[in-house]
Amino acid sequence: MSAVNVKQAPTAVGRVSAGAATTTERKSSIWKQIWRDRFMFLMIAPGLLYFLLFHYVPLLGNVIAFQDYLPFLGFQDSPFVGFANFQQMFAQGAFWQAVANTIIISLLQIIFYFPAPIALALMLHGIINSHVRRVIQSVVYLPHFISWVIVVSIWQQVLGGSGIFVHTLRDLGLPTINVMTEPAFFKPLVVLQLIWKETGWATIIYLAALLNIEAALYEAAVMDGAGRWQRLWHITIPGIMGVTLLLLILRIGAVLTVGVGPGAFEQILLQRNAVGPAAGEVLDTYVYFQGIVGGQWGITAAAGLIKGILGTLLVIGANRLARRAGQDGLFSS
């Protein structure tokens, strides 16, 4: 992990003469360094405590995946049941339904959402007037900062039973349909919502890559008589290929998680009830509704554990793959 290489600070004065020092001297110099940096440790400590308490300690809670967990007994006293929860989970149709929905929605997102910011970034890059470009950027970034509750509220107003879409259909004498409660439309709908909300914001990273392409390449190409499309194909596309490949591999690695951006799963949670679990349940909503709401603690903890382990392995694998493809990976510095 190259990111983890903390830059050599030029303040290691205590080490200057430590070349031939004995072990005891070196030990004391470490304590000296710690004392010298005591304010730094003080500033780091609360953050470190946060990561331990809310990201590492909770991992222990996964023990209830192997228990018949009863909330009033707690995990100290609930009986262990081996792999019974996993067996029950694999026998549940609802679980497999959630797995299938998750993967289908993820794939739809990869096919239809993933290319959208690349196309938009290329179009934005083509705007020469920087004032016009910035105004458009400011507008298309905005939906990223709108909560999923508001986005879903707005879509419901436009496409729902009393929205203008249905009214227009009725006025035209066509059969009406409530797109928001029709199970068949659920998956395309959530992908469209994601495109509306996140495409603009996601252009940032591609625009940065586009700005990094050397202008001299274009000039040289024009000298050699390359046209607009030839420049796009031979200079621009290769220039953003690296970052595109990296993001694609990482997105495929996260196939067990629906969506991108903050609160991505809230989008599904909000609309799952309107279409029912057969069309709208994904792994995370399955854990919430069956576990927290339905009280099947052990089984859903098992589902969460499986998802967590597979998800982590996939992301690590994707990261490896990205680095082998010549990219920096997730932890570039």
Add this chain to the structure above:
Amino acid sequence: MIDTNEIASGRPAWLEHETWFEKAIKFVVFGVILFVVIYPFLSVVSTSLASDQDVIKNGGLVIIPENPTLNSYKTIFAGGVVTRAAMVSIAITVIGTIVSMVLTVGMAYGLSRKIVGGRIILIIALTTLLFTPGIIPNYLAVKQYGLLNSYASLILPVVISAFNLVVLRQFFMGIPPELIDSAKIDGANDFDVLIKIVLPLSKAVLAVIALFYAVNTYWNSFFNALLYLNDSSMWPLQLVLRLYVVQGAPLPTAGEALDSIPPLQSLQMAVVVVALVPILVVYPFLQRYFTSGVLSGAIKG
């Protein structure tokens, strides 16, 4: 020949001029994109201002209210629930953002210099980008810490974003060490250096990170509140919005205060506007940082 006009507009000399047809296509495409983004916001505001006749006439979303009225806003604020939820959301957002910034800045600065064990601490923090303990274990931990049904449960479990930490640390590492060293020779401690030298140099990136926390972590999220707060009188605005708008529960109205109860759609959209306004107020001041490349520089590292 150098054309000064073209330099001013940022047009490279080698770029061919567009035909009117290409210009027209660009104009239409971006026109459609801007319309698709802006239209929902306009119609939400219009509908919230609409009267009964407007809503019936337009059947749903109103584009231009003929008889604009603030009755919807009077009603939802008289009902009490929305007012209280808005207060909760404002308090959580303000307190949460302050705590998050203090912890993130401290940790990012501490890890931006070479210190004993810094590498391990950084790995501990960054590895959390790769895994999540899961919904059930998180819930059990919050329960075990005694945070259920407390507002702390909306802040502490999400108080630092590893992504924001990385962006900030990356920025701090770019500050010339000479600046820091010279201050230290003058007798400043690390804490003074952070406050007096590093932070004033980092205003733009700090503003962006604070916006991320305020909007994405606190103001916009509802799942933690749904998970950890049993008492619906403690709910923040987004959960109230979910109940009354997405799930369509009837809004509590103080009917006798007004001559006529505003139409349901106006009431719902008024709640949406209340949740939207803080973002629309803050956004214009911060959007220039996104377009000026502060962030992309930080992301690329």
